[in-house]
Amino acid sequence: MRLFGAFVRIGLFSFSAAASALIMEWIVDRRQWLTTEEFRDKLSLAAIIPGPFHVNLVGLIGYALGGYLGLLLSLIGFVLPGFVLAVVLAVTLSSDTLGRFLVENPGAVKGMLLAVGALLLNVVVRIGRFALPAPSYWAWVAGLSVVLLVKNVHFALVILGAGLLHVLYLRATRAY
Amino acid sequence: MATSLLHLYWLAAKISLFSFGGIYSFWAILNGEAVVACQDAAAVVSKAVTFCRGDYELVLALSPVVPGPQVNVAAILGYREHGIAGMLALLLGLLTPVALLSPPMFLLYRKYRGRIWIERFFRGTSIAVAAILIAFLGAILLRILPGSTRDLVIALVLFTAIFILSYTQRLSPVLAVAVGALAGLVFLQ
Numbered sequence: 001m002r003l004f005g006a007f008v009r010i011g012l013f014s015f016s017a018a019a020s021a022l023i024m025e026w027i028v029d030r031r032q033w034l035t036t037e038e039f040r041d042k043l044s045l046a047a048i049i050p051g052p053f054h055v056n057l058v059g060l061i062g063y064a065l066g067g068y069l070g071l072l073l074s075l076i077g078f079v080l081p082g083f084v085l086a087v088v089l090a091v092t093l094s095s096d097t098l099g100r101f102l103v104e105n106p107g108a109v110k111g112m113l114l115a116v117g118a119l120l121l122n123v124v125v126r127i128g129r130f131a132l133p134a135p136s137y138w139a140w141v142a143g144l145s146v147v148l149l150v151k152n153v154h155f156a157l158v159i160l161g162a163g164l165l166h167v168l169y170l171r172a173t174r175a176y
Numbered sequence: 177m178a179t180s181l182l183h184l185y186w187l188a189a190k191i192s193l194f195s196f197g198g199i200y201s202f203w204a205i206l207n208g209e210a211v212v213a214c215q216d217a218a219a220v221v222s223k224a225v226t227f228c229r230g231d232y233e234l235v236l237a238l239s240p241v242v243p244g245p246q247v248n249v250a251a252i253l254g255y256r257e258h259g260i261a262g263m264l265a266l267l268l269g270l271l272t273p274v275a276l277l278s279p280p281m282f283l284l285y286r287k288y289r290g291r292i293w294i295e296r297f298f299r300g301t302s303i304a305v306a307a308i309l310i311a312f313l314g315a316i317l318l319r320i321l322p323g324s325t326r327d328l329v330i331a332l333v334l335f336t337a338i339f340i341l342s343y344t345q346r347l348s349p350v351l352a353v354a355v356g357a358l359a360g361l362v363f364l365q
Contacts, residue, residue, distance in 0.1 A: 041285075048298060049281050050193045051273040052202060055245045059274040063282060071278060075271050082248035083267060089238065090255035090263065110320045111360015112237035114331060115352040117316050118338035119240060120200050124309045125343065127302060137303060144307035149314050155205045159194055159304045166300025 038064070055079075181265040183225045184254050188247065188269025196298075196305050202246045202270075203236055204312035227253045233319070237357075240349030245270065330363045 042064065046056035055075065062074025128138065148158070187210060195201040210225050211232045231253060239249040247270040254262030321331055338352050 052195045059278045063278050082242050086248045090252040108357045108361040109237050111356035112353050114335045115338050115356030120313050122342050141306045145310035148311035159301050162304030163297040163300035167296045
């Protein structure tokens with residue numbers, strides 16, 4: 001049962017690059033493997049565990065449902081279709097035709113990058129609205145962005161530092 | 177550039193460890209860590225793993241098209257170094273933190289659920305993540321915004337259009353990239 005369950009991911013989860021959390025919700029409702037409550041738990045936990053969110057979520061659900069084996073199978077299932085496609089892309093990009101086309105038409109690549117940038121902005125706005133406790137926090141984000149644009153601070157430092165500072169700051173400014 | 181499979185693996189694991197919110201965190205951090213202008217010989221030597229900026233941008237441009245976590249696409253960069261084995265190395269590197277940390281975290285969560293400082297900590301990191309992503313966005317834009325005014329205007333219009341469409345209409349990422357590619361092909365250089 002658990003093997004089968006994890007394998008289902010292979011077929012289903014290979015969808016949207018972004019917002020696949022919606023698809024996973026589908027699994028909860030459709031297959032009833034987890035209650036909504038449990039699922040939300042996994043969401044929070046996935047956000048906490050270091051690593052990309054969706055990967056974490058898949059892994060967690062796999063672990064919850066099937067132990068370590070479930071964890072491995074669900075992860076493999078999740079990444080497999082995309083990986084296969086990536087291999088195909090890698091090979092075709094290396095070959096002359098597609099690779100050269102893109103190099104000779106930088107406008108197309110620029111257009112695509114603009115699209116990616118727009119999507120990126122999208123993600124930022126959504127994260128912000130979801131995770132930032134108050135709109136004033138955006139000021140901090142803006143300030144930090146400017147700093148980062150100018151100086152390449154090591155990412156671990158920035159991320160951990162921000163988390164730590166936030167905790168300390170809140171502790172210092174109001175009764176715990 | 178003698179990068180070994182181990183280096184690739186380690187790079188992916190390192191970056192994955194810190195790719196907190198946001199799928200694009202991975203790209204942003206990768207950019208800082210391992211992407212250099214190909215001609216910059218000194219930079220190439222100074223790091224264990226480097227990728228050419230041109231390659232990186234190309235792969236980034238394709239990233240919304242490939243389903244699954246972003247690393248699937250990033251793995252393409254591994255192909256240049258070590259063929260498919262290189263791609264696998266990157267992929268496995270990405271999966272390692274999850275695989276190792278999930279079980280203990282799962283158990284610990286039960287115990288420490290609801291501690292305030294955890295939530296506060298992660299709101300703090302969200303600030304950092306948002307800032308990193310915005311800085312990354314800025315870097316991308318600066319790189320590709322072209323010289324001529326006409327192109328600049330077109331680029332901005334395109335950007336805004338796609339942003340609005342995806343934010344309000346939930347435009348599919350694949351479509352967004354397709355639109356970008358077509359428009360870029362026709363209008364930009």
